[in-house]
Amino acid sequence: MPAYIIFLREGAVRDAEALATYRNSNRDAPRDPKLQPLVVYGALEALEGKAPDGVVVLQFPSVADAKAWYDSPGYQAAIPHRQRAADYRAFIVEGL
Template sequence: MTVYVVATREKTKDADAFAKYGPAAAAAGAGHPITPLAFYGKIDVLEGAPIEGAVILSFPDEAAARAWYESPAYQAAREHRLKGADYRFFMIAGVDEPPAG
């Protein structure tokens, strides 16, 4: 079942530290079956607190998502993200079939 990793950047804390995250995270994706569905595009927050950015990544299954997230390369990139910005980062399972009705 398809799994999505969703990340929302709530607030940048250290722009210099955060600048190191993007290139490191991109390199960490090499060899992993990641399909970006949304990547820091235009945001229109309909409810809740404003966010600075959002990403939605698709993986073929939970094991693939965890293999990427837990990889040494992404964990090293993650350190820059944690120093540079406040994020909400979560994984959600897709649906096999849309609900009826």
């Protein structure tokens, strides 16, 4: 079953330089062929409740693949930059 890692940014970017470092570290890292970006800060409209300030949705073939990417040394090295840049919630959800 496919799985999705979803990042929700809540609030303004605190540190644009840290966010740029995070983005560049993801671009420069070897591309995981199992990762498929579906949404990267696209336009959004809240239907119920408060909308997040940014959304990223990444698709993987399975929860195990999603966890392996998240736990990879390359991505783990990038996380502190994202956390310094803004407040995010991140989670994995299993698809159909």
